[in-house]
Amino acid sequence: MSILEKLQNINRRYIYLLAWVFVLFPLLFPLGLPVPIGRESKAWKEYIENIPSDSTIIVTMDYGVSGMPELYPMTVATMHHLWTDTASKNFKIIVVATWNQGPLVFDTLLDQMNPASTYGVVYGEDWIELGWIPGSETGMAALATDMWSQTPKDFLENRPLSEYPIMENIKTAEDIDLVVSFETGTPGLPEWLRQWNTPYGTPFIVGCIGVSVPGMAPYLASGQLAALMPGLTASGEYELLIGRPGLAVSGLDAVSMSHLLVVLLVVVGNIAFFASKSKGVN
Amino acid sequence: MSLMTLLPVWTAVFFTLAIYSFLYGENPWFRFAEHVYAGVSVGYAVAFNLDYLRDQWVNRWSMTGGMAVLYLFALAMGLLWYARFNKKYFFLYRWTLAIVVGTGIGMALRTVVFTQFLDQIISQAKIPLFISGDLLQSFSNILLIIMTPCVLLYFWFTGGARETGPMKHISKIARYTIMAGFGAAYGYTVLTRFSLLIGRSQFLLGILPNPPEAKMAFITIALVMLASLIGYDLLKPKNT
Numbered sequence: 001m002s003i004l005e006k007l008q009n010i011n012r013r014y015i016y017l018l019a020w021v022f023v024l025f026p027l028l029f030p031l032g033l034p035v036p037i038g039r040e041s042k043a044w045k046e047y048i049e050n051i052p053s054d055s056t057i058i059v060t061m062d063y064g065v066s067g068m069p070e071l072y073p074m075t076v077a078t079m080h081h082l083w084t085d086t087a088s089k090n091f092k093i094i095v096v097a098t099w100n101q102g103p104l105v106f107d108t109l110l111d112q113m114n115p116a117s118t119y120g121v122v123y124g125e126d127w128i129e130l131g132w133i134p135g136s137e138t139g140m141a142a143l144a145t146d147m148w149s150q151t152p153k154d155f156l157e158n159r160p161l162s163e164y165p166i167m168e169n170i171k172t173a174e175d176i177d178l179v180v181s182f183e184t185g186t187p188g189l190p191e192w193l194r195q196w197n198t199p200y201g202t203p204f205i206v207g208c209i210g211v212s213v214p215g216m217a218p219y220l221a222s223g224q225l226a227a228l229m230p231g232l233t234a235s236g237e238y239e240l241l242i243g244r245p246g247l248a249v250s251g252l253d254a255v256s257m258s259h260l261l262v263v264l265l266v267v268v269g270n271i272a273f274f275a276s277k278s279k280g281v282n
Numbered sequence: 283m284s285l286m287t288l289l290p291v292w293t294a295v296f297f298t299l300a301i302y303s304f305l306y307g308e309n310p311w312f313r314f315a316e317h318v319y320a321g322v323s324v325g326y327a328v329a330f331n332l333d334y335l336r337d338q339w340v341n342r343w344s345m346t347g348g349m350a351v352l353y354l355f356a357l358a359m360g361l362l363w364y365a366r367f368n369k370k371y372f373f374l375y376r377w378t379l380a381i382v383v384g385t386g387i388g389m390a391l392r393t394v395v396f397t398q399f400l401d402q403i404i405s406q407a408k409i410p411l412f413i414s415g416d417l418l419q420s421f422s423n424i425l426l427i428i429m430t431p432c433v434l435l436y437f438w439f440t441g442g443a444r445e446t447g448p449m450k451h452i453s454k455i456a457r458y459t460i461m462a463g464f465g466a467a468y469g470y471t472v473l474t475r476f477s478l479l480i481g482r483s484q485f486l487l488g489i490l491p492n493p494p495e496a497k498m499a500f501i502t503i504a505l506v507m508l509a510s511l512i513g514y515d516l517l518k519p520k521n522t
Contacts, residue, residue, distance in 0.1 A: 016305040023476065023483050069481020070474060100330045112491050134334055141389050152341030160341055190398065191390075198393040198401075210473035214466050222405030224397070231470070232477040250489055251480040258476040 004279070007272035015265070022261040026253035033256050035249075040230055041237035047205055047227040048081050053089040055177040056170060057082065060192075062183035064101030067209060068108075071182045073248035074207045074235035076109060078180060081242055083119040086126050092166050093127035094176075096151075098140060098187045100132050103155055123156065124164040131155030137191040144173035144196055173200040182207045189216060193224055207235075288495055295499040298482050299507055306511050406430055429459040436460075 051057070059079070063071050082093060097103050106129060115121045130151040133139040143150045148161050148171060161167045169175060173196050181192060181204060189206050196202045207229035208216055219225040229238065233255055235248035300315035335357070343353035359381065365374035409427060412420045436444065436456030444453045488497035 013306065019476075019479065020483075023479055024487070027480070027483055027487055027489065066478075069479075069484075070477040072481075100327050104326075132330055132334065134331065136386070137389050138385055149342060151337075153337050158337075193397045194390055194393040198397045210470035210477065211467075213470045214463065218402055218405070222401050224401055231473055232480065233473070247481075247484060247489070247491070251477075251484060254480045254483070255473070255476065258480070259472070262472050262476075 002276075004272045004276040007268055008276065018261060019258065022257045023254045026257045027250070030250070031253045031257075033253050035237060035240060035252055037237045037241060038234060040228055041234045041241060044078075044205065044207075044227045044229045044234070044238055045081075045241045048078065048085075051085070051089070051091070051178060054091075055089070056092040056094070056175055058176050058179045059093060059095045060179060060181045060183075061095065061097040061102030061106050062099050062181055062188050063105065063209075064099050064184070065105060067182075067184035068105060070209045070232050070235075071184065071207060072105065072109070073232065073246050073251075074229050074238060075105070075182050076113065076246060077235065077239050077242060077244060077248070078182075078207065078229075079109060079113060079115075080244055082180075083113075083115050083121050083127075086119065086121050091126070092170070094166075094170070095127065095129040095155075096143070097132050098136065098191075099184075100134070103129070103131050124154075125166055128164055128166050129155040130161075136187040137195060140187065140191055140195040144200060147171060173202055176200075176202055178202070179204050180207075181205070183212070184209050185212065188212070189219060189225065193219065197224055205229075287493075288499075291493045291495045292499045292503070295486060295496050296503050298486060299500070299503050302482075303507060303511060306508075307515070309511055309514055311507060311510070429455065432456040433459050 059082070061075070082091060085091060086093065095106060097106070113119075115127070116123065121127055130147070131154070133143050133150060135142065139150065148167070151161070153160055154164065176196075179192060179196060179202055181189060183189065183206060188208075189204065192204060197204055203226050204224070205227040206216060206225055208231070210231035213228070213230040216225060216228055216230070220228050229235065232248055232251060236252040236255075239246050239249045297315050297318070300311040301319070303309055304312040339353060343349045359378050362374045362378040365371040406426075409423050411423060411427065413423070432452045432455040435449070435452050439449055443449060485492045485496055486500040488494040488500075
């Protein structure tokens with residue numbers, strides 16, 4: 001077997017091993033590669049900074065534990081940004097989830113961030129967690145028309161919503177000024193847009209995994225989506241912009257190295273393919 | 283360090299590595315982790331559903347007799363899902379299915395024309411050809427205005443019609459556009475897959491805020507697992 005043929009038939013285990021090496025090495029020995037700030041992360045930061053005072057914001061956790069590596073850092077950074085501004089801008093934040101593992105992910109975030117002591121926000125007054133909204137798109141529609149019926153109790157303390165001051169004037173989608181969604185798939189943005197944006201005009205900003213970005217782009221171009229945070233790289237940029245480096249920043253070197261590996265493999269594969277083709281090797 | 287702190291970390295490390303062991307090849311570690319994962323996620327979903335049903339009953343539907351009857355009716359309709367496991371009563375499962383499909387489609391159709399059709403057309407029509415001072419964006423907009431109708435026409439015509447007259451050139455542009463789209467999708471997919479690997483690697487290496495104890499568990503379990511995989515490979519009877 002010639003070298004050209006060998007290059008086209010590399011045992012997949014070696015490729016996986018290379019992938020591990022290219023990811024683990026920069027995590028163990030950070031390279032400090034430059035991080036250019038993209039327009040998406042800038043737009044996200046500016047949008048959150050310009051949310052008007054007294055806004056009521058829904059943060060929806062539309063992903064499970066499998067989406068955590070890519071979405072959790074941006075969720076932490078965004079919640080940090082929102083909770084930091086809560087005192088000065090009197091935000092009311094309602095956390096929901098249309099994926100049943102969403103509350104589990106948010107529990108992890110609460111353990112890590114401890115909002116009461118870190119930001120001085122009061123549960124039930126400044127923010128509340130309503131938990132999982134079942135029923136996918138139908139559940140979203142029901143939540144829009146009557147939040148109290150869809151979630152009679154909160155998630156953390158399991159008490160009726162009537163006991164929380166934050167919920168006093170919040171009944172339907174008309175009382176919501178912004179939805180911030182972190183999502184990995186369906187149900188996700190198209191469903192939210194159909195049930196909230198089109199009928200009620202609720203603005204949306206979305207943080208999503210890389211796979212979903214091409215599908216989100218048309219909504220961003222049409223203005224139905226006000227800002228988009230695409231994947232781990234943008235999360236890292238956003239962490240730098242708000243001055244709170246976290247997991248995404250520490251993973252950026254690994255992102256660059258892993259992409260370098262993919263580009264190298266694509267180039268090597270193509271060279272081998274075309275070279276063997278020109279030599280008439282099958 | 284207490285056992286209650288270490289146990290969840292070592293368990294998480296074990297299951298992460300057991301799932302990744304599939305990269306080496308099919309093996310009992312992976313099978314075990316796969317089955318446990320399936321069981322745990324189904325159990326979690328069932329528990330959450332039951333919790334939701336209870337909350338709805340206590341705080342809403344049990345308030346009056348009429349609402350209680352409606353709740354029980356909905357519950358009975360929900361139980362009909364299980365009729366699909368019985369050949370004799372299989373048809374009952376279709377009633378529930380019809381309600382779910384009908385409601386879902388009805389809900390979506392209410393606004394889908396505006397959200398995913400009209401708004402996109404309006405947005406496309408509003409794109410300016412030239413933006414002063416931004417040549418790159420102007421170029422991008424011109425491409426968008428050419429490429430989008432080409433792709434739509436490509437799917438509008440089928441078979442030989444694509445290869446005759448002006449459609450010949452339009453089809454070519456459309457194919458390049460579609461390939462560019464696939465390329466972008468592939469690139470982002472690779473980004474996501476590597477992001478998942480990076481996230482788990484950060485956990486395995488105990489990079490904060492992940493538990494630092496994971497690093498020792500990673501080294502120990504990885505070595506044991508690798509040795510057992512190689513041993514399993516060597517001892518496995520070879521297919522002749």
